[in-house]
């Protein structure tokens with residue numbers, strides 16, 4: 001067992017966990033934060049996306065012990081205009097992917113504002129202030145939505161990014 005201090009949504013909890021426990025399982029099974037979803041559990045769907053020190057990560061691929069002392073934000077800790085924008089633009093249907101979509105989009109907007117290039121903008125000389133629909137789709141391509149609410153998701157992100 002390894003003792004670690006997980007700081008999630010502003011609250012710190014000391015846990016004693018086997019070192020192989022993923023951050024996703026620590027959140028859901030040890031802290032009861034079930035807003036973060038488990039889809040594929042292998043880094044392919046993005047349902048488990050959370051923010052670690054403001055950076056989006058797939059929590060199913062992260063060991064909890066790697067994030068000892070980091071500032072983790074899950075959907076339960078969000079208070080962001082993007083959440084209402086998702087509702088306005090029908091950026092969800094069943095809602096299973098939504099916690100991951102929200103955390104990913106918030107992290108993505110932070111990446112964009114810091115000037116991190118995407119695969120789209122790496123090839124063209126788009127102005128950095130502008131976040132095109134193609135760039136939103138490329139930057140959000142790690143988050144799958146089986147209901148196909150992609151147009152609403154892009155509309156919501158575009159509104160908040162403007």
Ligand code: FES
Pocket residue numbers: 037038039040041042043044045046047048049058059060061
């Ligand atoms: Fe982590 Fe699918 S559950 S990427």
